[in-house]
Amino acid sequence: MNDLATPQAAVSQDDINAAVWAACDTFRGTVDPSIYKDYVLTMLFLKYVSDVWQDHYDHYKAQYGDHPELIAEMLKNERFVLPASASFYALHALRHTPGNGERIDKALHAIEEANLGKLRDVFQDISFNSNKLGDEQQKNDILRHLLEDFAKPELNLRESRVGQLDVIGNAYEFLIKNFASTSGKKAGEFYTPPEVSTLMARLMDPQPGDEICDPTCGSGSLLMKCGRLIRQRTGARKYALYGQEAIGSTWALAKMNMFLHGEDNHRIEWGDTIRNPKLLDAGASSTTLKHFDIVVANPPFSLEKWGFEGAEADKFSRFRRGLPPRTKGDYAFILHMVETMKPGSGRMAVVVPHGVLFRGAAEGRIRQKLIEENLLDVVIGLPEKLFYGTGIPAAVLVLRKHKADDKVLFIDASRDFEAGKNQNVLREADLQRILDTAAARQPVARYAHLATPAEIAENDFNLNIPRYVDTFEEEAEIDLMAVRREREQLKAELARLEAQMDAYLKELGYE
Known part of the structure; x- marks a missing residue:
């Protein structure tokens, strides 16, 4: 074993975040962030x-001394197995010799083979030997620098130094967030802003024993927010996380992210949720979708090629309320989520573009059926510029299998935020106001309205928030007589001042 990284004093989250972000300098100016994020995140793992x-x-060596067979036996109980030749230290030791890319790829493959139950296929979409990093010499040089960056004392990630496991998971989340903010539109595919995922998790109020699903899970941050709420309340991981992600490299991020956060009770599948849902009921035939207590998602906005061609013959009957438009997949994801809610406890929260609230034709008919079935619970309008890669405002829809009443609560939270240079941010007070209003389920002037089914029907099932929440503030009426009196007073004051000025000029000898 290697003593490259010797134990040090405890370290803060900010220290690790800063050191990992600094390691990205190796790639900056040479490789696009949307590409190098996978290399940095995998190296962190x-x-x-x-x-x-x-x-x-x-620890075992200090405990058992010269008994290598006993130490080896103890290490078999670890959460993962690390072949000696696949360790970071072995790679670092050979960094000055040609073939860094090939060696790292072989190491990742060996780790996957040794941990197939947890890491099967996780590294298949990442190759450190790729020509994306330049020719052989440049690639070898870049990877040598990367190995040296992660070998620095600041990035000693031993448990004896960093303490809580989440310190590493949080560094991973920090990196993903920073890549999202610098990568533009592409970033929205794998990352939901933390305050939005916090809002959705708190709206869902996850309970011990809940099965929680995100059918478009990205890097998994929204799922883990739900799990974290249960841990904070109970101190136990009594829940199960499920997800599916269509993009291979993003699915790999989610798997590594779960592992780094200690979320072993998860099942994250790789595949297209609409065309090929993988989360099926194991106890039934393959034509039955698994049901969940909580379903949360930030699906791609208005996806053009979502799978319209096969939707009419969908063997899961997800589109029996109507077929979403050929070039807008928003309701395809919504209907999938509705179909996967448990009959008794099922609840869901989904981020949607505002068009979902008011577009007509097929979407209008689907919307009408969801309302008539009394599934829609809350509509929340969010501020603009919250999401990476798009400035448009979004909304959160909350649907429930069992509601307290037959009404729909509309909340206009679009004006409550802290403005940032590139992104706006929901503050804790903004989140709490939304949550308190949703819990109270009462009208709030210029902020929330509880609409009856008849009222929504009168609006032709259009859910555009300004139809229900009047944010118009009347300007105070102008008292013209008072303005005239003030004008007369000012004219008199001006005449007095001019007379006084004339007197001063006269005294000074100016006529």
């Missing part, structure tokens, strides 16, 4: 598993 393995090895 490799360094973490190597440091934890080393930490535990040293």
Whole structure:
């Protein structure tokens, strides 16, 4: 074993975040952030598993001394297995010799093979030996620098140094957020702003024993927010996380993210949720979708090629309320989520573009059926510029299998935020106001309205928030007589001042 990273004093989250972000300098100016994020995040994962393995090895060695067979037996109980040749330290030791890319790829493959139950296919979409990093010499040089960056004392990720496991998971989330804010539109595919995922998790009020699903899970942050709420309340991981992600590299991010956060009770599938849903009921035939207590998602906005061609013959009957438009997949995801809510406890929260609230034709008919079935619970309008890669405002829809009444609560939260240079942010007070209003389920002047089914029907099932929440503030009436009196007073004051000025000029000898 290697002593490259020796134990140090405890470290703060900010220290690790800063050190990992600085490691990205190796790529800046050479490789696009949308590409190099996968390399940096994967290297963080490799360094973490190597440091934890080393930490535990040293602990067992101190405990059992010269009994390598006993130490080896103890290490079999670890959450993962790390082949000696696949450790970060082995790669770092050979960094000055040609073939860094090939060696790292082989190491990742060996780790996957040794941990197939948890890491099967996770590294298949990432290749450090890719020509994306330049020719052989440039690639070898870049990867040498990357190995040296992660070997710095600041990135000693041993448990004996960093303490809580989430310190590493949080660094991973920090990196994903920063890549999202610098990568433009592409970033929205794998990351939901933290305050929005916090809002959705708190709206869902996850309870111990809940099965929680995100059918478009991205990097998994929204799922983990729900799980974290349960842990904060109970101190236990009594829940199960499920997800599906269509993009291979993003699915791999989610798997590594779950692992780094200690979320072992998860099932994240790779595939297109609409065309090929993978989360099926194991106890029934393959034509039955698995049902969940909570379903949350930030699906791609108005996806053009969502799978319209096969939707009419969908074997899961998800589109029996109507076929979404060929070039807008928003309701395809909504209908999938509705179909996967548990009959008793099922509830869901989904981020949608505002068009979902008012577009007509097929979408209008689907919307009408969801309302007539009394599934729609709350419509929340969010501020603009919250999401990476788009400035448009979005809304959150909350649907429930069992509602307290037959009404729909509309909340206009679009004016409550802190303005940022590129992104706006929901503050804790803004989140709490939404949550309190949703819980109270009462009208609030210029902020919330509780609409009856008849009222919504009168509006032709159009859910555009300004139809229900009047945010117009009347300007105070102008008292013209008072203005005239003030004008007369000012004219008199001006005449007095001019007379006084004339007197001063006269005294000074000016006529």
